[in-house]
Amino acid sequence: MTARPALLIATLLAGSTLATAAGAADLTIGLKSEPTSMDPQFHNLATNTQVLENIFEGLTKQDAVQRLQPGLATTWEAVDDTTWRFTLRDGVKFQNGSAFTARDVLYTLCRPPLVENSPSSYTIYTGDIVDASAADDHTVIIKTEAANPLLPTNMASLPILSADALGAEKTITYKPKGECEGLGEVPQSPAFNAPEVAVGTGPYELKEFTRGSQLVLTKFDGYWGDAPAWDTVTMRPITSDGPRVAALLAGDVDMIESPPIQDIPRIKDAGFKIVDALSNRIIYLHLYQQDDKAPSIEGTDGKNPLLDKRVREAISLAINRPAIVERIMGGYAVAAGELLPPPMFGTNGRDADTYDPDKAKQLLAEAGYPNGFTITLGTPNDRYINDEKVAQAIAQMLTRIGIKTNVDAMTASQFFSRRNALDFPVYLAGWGAASGEMSSPLKSLVATYDKATGMGPTNAGRYSNPDMDKVLIEAMSTIDDAKREDLLKKAEGLVLDDYGIIPLHYEQTVWAMKPALSYEARVDQYTIAAEVKPAQ
Amino acid sequence: MIVYLVRRLGQSLIAVAAMAILVFVGVYAIGNPVDILINPEATQAEIAATTHRLGLDRPLLEQFGIFVWNALHGDLGRSFVYGRPAMEIILERLPATMELALVALILSVGIGVPLGVLAGLKPNSVGGRSIMAGSILGFSLPNFWQGMLLILVFAVLLGWLPAGGRGETVDLLGVRVSFLTLDGLKHLILPALNLALFKMSLVIRLARANTREVALQDYVKFARAKGLSTRRVVLVHILKNIMIPVVTIIGLELGSMVAFAIVTETVFAWPGMGKLLIDSINLLDRPLIVAYLMLTVLIIVGINLAVDVLYSALDPRVRLSEVKA
Numbered sequence A: 001m002t003a004r005p006a007l008l009i010a011t012l013l014a015g016s017t018l019a020t021a022a023g024a025a026d027l028t029i030g031l032k033s034e035p036t037s038m039d040p041q042f043h044n045l046a047t048n049t050q051v052l053e054n055i056f057e058g059l060t061k062q063d064a065v066q067r068l069q070p071g072l073a074t075t076w077e078a079v080d081d082t083t084w085r086f087t088l089r090d091g092v093k094f095q096n097g098s099a100f101t102a103r104d105v106l107y108t109l110c111r112p113p114l115v116e117n118s119p120s121s122y123t124i125y126t127g128d129i130v131d132a133s134a135a136d137d138h139t140v141i142i143k144t145e146a147a148n149p150l151l152p153t154n155m156a157s158l159p160i161l162s163a164d165a166l167g168a169e170k171t172i173t174y175k176p177k178g179e180c181e182g183l184g185e186v187p188q189s190p191a192f193n194a195p196e197v198a199v200g201t202g203p204y205e206l207k208e209f210t211r212g213s214q215l216v217l218t219k220f221d222g223y224w225g226d227a228p229a230w231d232t233v234t235m236r237p238i239t240s241d242g243p244r245v246a247a248l249l250a251g252d253v254d255m256i257e258s259p260p261i262q263d264i265p266r267i268k269d270a271g272f273k274i275v276d277a278l279s280n281r282i283i284y285l286h287l288y289q290q291d292d293k294a295p296s297i298e299g300t301d302g303k304n305p306l307l308d309k310r311v312r313e314a315i316s317l318a319i320n321r322p323a324i325v326e327r328i329m330g331g332y333a334v335a336a337g338e339l340l341p342p343p344m345f346g347t348n349g350r351d352a353d354t355y356d357p358d359k360a361k362q363l364l365a366e367a368g369y370p371n372g373f374t375i376t377l378g379t380p381n382d383r384y385i386n387d388e389k390v391a392q393a394i395a396q397m398l399t400r401i402g403i404k405t406n407v408d409a410m411t412a413s414q415f416f417s418r419r420n421a422l423d424f425p426v427y428l429a430g431w432g433a434a435s436g437e438m439s440s441p442l443k444s445l446v447a448t449y450d451k452a453t454g455m456g457p458t459n460a461g462r463y464s465n466p467d468m469d470k471v472l473i474e475a476m477s478t479i480d481d482a483k484r485e486d487l488l489k490k491a492e493g494l495v496l497d498d499y500g501i502i503p504l505h506y507e508q509t510v511w512a513m514k515p516a517l518s519y520e521a522r523v524d525q526y527t528i529a530a531e532v533k534p535a536q
Numbered sequence B: 001m002i003v004y005l006v007r008r009l010g011q012s013l014i015a016v017a018a019m020a021i022l023v024f025v026g027v028y029a030i031g032n033p034v035d036i037l038i039n040p041e042a043t044q045a046e047i048a049a050t051t052h053r054l055g056l057d058r059p060l061l062e063q064f065g066i067f068v069w070n071a072l073h074g075d076l077g078r079s080f081v082y083g084r085p086a087m088e089i090i091l092e093r094l095p096a097t098m099e100l101a102l103v104a105l106i107l108s109v110g111i112g113v114p115l116g117v118l119a120g121l122k123p124n125s126v127g128g129r130s131i132m133a134g135s136i137l138g139f140s141l142p143n144f145w146q147g148m149l150l151i152l153v154f155a156v157l158l159g160w161l162p163a164g165g166r167g168e169t170v171d172l173l174g175v176r177v178s179f180l181t182l183d184g185l186k187h188l189i190l191p192a193l194n195l196a197l198f199k200m201s202l203v204i205r206l207a208r209a210n211t212r213e214v215a216l217q218d219y220v221k222f223a224r225a226k227g228l229s230t231r232r233v234v235l236v237h238i239l240k241n242i243m244i245p246v247v248t249i250i251g252l253e254l255g256s257m258v259a260f261a262i263v264t265e266t267v268f269a270w271p272g273m274g275k276l277l278i279d280s281i282n283l284l285d286r287p288l289i290v291a292y293l294m295l296t297v298l299i300i301v302g303i304n305l306a307v308d309v310l311y312s313a314l315d316p317r318v319r320l321s322e323v324k325a
Helices: A004-023 A046-052 A102-110 A151-155 A189-193 A241-249 A261-269 A309-318 A321-328 A357-366 A387-400 A412-420 A439-446 A466-476 A481-497 B002-030 B033-037 B044-053 B060-072 B086-121 B126-140 B143-157 B182-215 B218-225 B230-259 B262-267 B273-282 B286-314
Strands: A026-031 A060-062 A068-070 A073-080 A083-088 A129-136 A139-144 A204-210 A214-219 A232-237 A255-257 A273-287 A333-335 A373-380 A403-410 A426-432 A501-513 A517-519 A532-534 B170-172 B175-177
Touching: A026 A241, A060 A151, A068 A073, A073 A151, A083 A102, A083 A151, A102 A129, A102 A139, A241 A255, A241 A261, A241 A501, A241 B143, A241 B262, A261 A273, A261 A501, A273 A309, A273 A387, A273 A439, A273 A517, A309 A357, A309 A387, A309 A403, A309 A501, A321 A333, A321 A387, A321 A501, A373 A387, A373 A412, A387 A403, A387 A426, A403 A412, A412 A426, A412 B002, A412 B033, A412 B273, A426 A439, A439 A466, A439 A481, A466 A481, A481 A501, A501 A517, B002 B060, B002 B286, B033 B044, B086 B126, B086 B175, B086 B182, B086 B230, B086 B262, B086 B273, B086 B286, B126 B182, B143 B182, B143 B262, B182 B230, B182 B262, B218 B230, B230 B273, B230 B286, B262 B273, B273 B286
Parallel strands: A026 A232, A026 A255, A373 A403, A373 A426
Antiparallel strands: A060 A068, A073 A083, A083 A139, A129 A139, A204 A214, A214 A232, A255 A501, A273 A426, A273 A501, A333 A501, A517 A532, B170 B175
16 A cells, blocks of 8 residues: 555545435445344344444433433433333334334343343343333333432433334233243344344334345334435445455445544545544553452562552553554544543543653652562553554553563453453553443442452452442442432542552544545444434 | 275364364363453353353363264354354355355466466467566465455556445355346455465466476377377367366365455455454354364365366376275
8 A cells, every 4th residue: 555646546536436425325334343133132232232223222322422312212210219210202113113112111121131142131231120110101110129320321222122023912011030921932133134023113224134244224214203314324344444444445335433543644635534533432551459469570579569559650650641642542542531531421520640750760669669570561452442552652661660561462352361360460451431421430440349249340450449439339329410420520539549540541433434424423432324414 | 986985084074073172172272252242341240141151151171072962963053142053154154255266266277277378388488477477476475465455456546346345146046146246246356366366376387387398298299290280289188188286286275265265355355254254263252163164174175075086087097996095
């Protein structure tokens, strides 16, 4: 990929294809990954969600900045701490013509535990629902085991299925743990490849899903909201970066997600439009703080220096975040001082730590490590944007203050298994807050690891701060939003003051498209075809 | 003949079993697929439940025992990622790869043999030399780079052909094929050419070397002396005799093209088995990986068998019953 003339010609080409894109009502998108199933309750992962949100809708939905908006429910309220009432939208039709009622909601809440072989179950959203009932056709009452302020947020991630299309009986009675009555024979995931089963209320209907090749959606004329912009939407999985960019340049596709950062200038030069936005994904360093038996640390006489707050602070101060953002991330990132970019719900508005290697050295000396020590930094090399390069840069910066750092980079599948086995004294990873608020990173990354309560599942540094836990648990059961936000701010402050985890940067998500298109960049990094519009 | 076939089949079964064990243990050693498949928000209890659901909480030996037992009953397991039988998913992708490999094969023989014979007959001419120089390029340029270059030239710069994907398909005897539609053909040309380039170079060199050798044989001289036309000498006497090594190589290479068209499929986003394998390895989808590689072994063994049978058709001196393989 060399010559300048190539770009010129590509520019001309792009120019000539613009006219067609503006006139035709078809849209083709090149995706980085492919959904594993058309069953919206099979595999709870962004890859599937972002595609299925065109066909199915939840009771609530998150807008581009993850604020909660009405979806199939127009209003919802907490009747008491454990009871929620959802009022459903009138006049909504499924793509098979049947009317949307409370029965469909009950069916949807009932099915997740009954989905066989699910590699990532939707029960994380429905597991705490002890009762659900229909007060009338358009009112649903949901009771949870304990107070759960995030229930309406969770409902945005649970797409509503059509009870009729899936063969349910007339009345459905909710019982927890998959013991609902009146579901009839519950269709399993492979059945959803058929358009008559994969029926939702969304703006597009499933026309054809050829695995590995393409997914074709057509406009649903009876959609309750604004009329969809495209007659046909085709989504093609093009997993390798280079070919995905080539497909855009060649005019095969109208839009691609995640072009490699180093190719962005080239894409811009060819006359395409780049849309980017700060994402909710924080890239962080986690430090092993369980005990003195930290793996792969040398030169400390068997002690674990990471247990010392001064050492953790030194590590944070040794990292030149603006340099990483500028040189490695090509400017498509923002230096982070928190676990979620402000002003999202529960953030304190802190700036990133200022680069100060002298103070870092001094702190190391105070902690009793004037000559530093040797440590290994684990990182995936194909999961986050330029992850391995960032880790290399950090290793150099840490080595400069005396902490000799070796980078151990590997493919994601291996990395996550080793990380979960506590194989690294320091590791680099990322976290995207699906709920769009602070309890998500706090609960998963820094709450004390506890199997029984489900706290700290991704806390593979085993950081533990009982004060923070207390505040967080209180926040997680506080329904009042203002009070909850204060508690979350306080909890986050406690972790950051303690350098329990070290934020590096917030990733920026990038899309490239023909200039005739517009897309409001989403914080959650989703590419939702229904939100791609012709440019004004 | 039958003894020979039985022996070959027995050998291939051993190869399949060895492959299954190696891959099974190897993938198990890399990591736990649940770690990468599950939603990051999942709690420890959810992770444990999923691990149990996929049967990954059992000891390796037990998992392997269950696998072998089911495999003997014709069930190679369900994909962790798709929740469907692994074989079903692979066979869904097989036609696309087969189509690509066969077209590439036709290209490499159809272009490679004539060019090779030409270069062999006139080794010192400008044409002969340029053909050899071209074949060196085809050999030495990396496959993925050739692919990217083809895309850059024909898709991005000239805009004649699409940059990737499979295009329109039609049903032919229950199999979806794309070579019968114009759109499908357009999508097929570049990846097939990419896959064929290396084999083509191989065929050219082989055909040239053999042509040079055969052209000096007494029977060719005799045929010439008899006053046969050059055309007949080349087409009948030379061509037929250089085909034996070419068929051997092509047989071996067809197997590898079907099984390992991975690079081409990835570069051109071709929805074949190779791309499926790469995706499955990234997600540690063990049932799919194991089933895929077992199928691959079977395909390669099958093709080798077919080559041996073809031999005897081409060369009357070879009789399969005599082959002690």
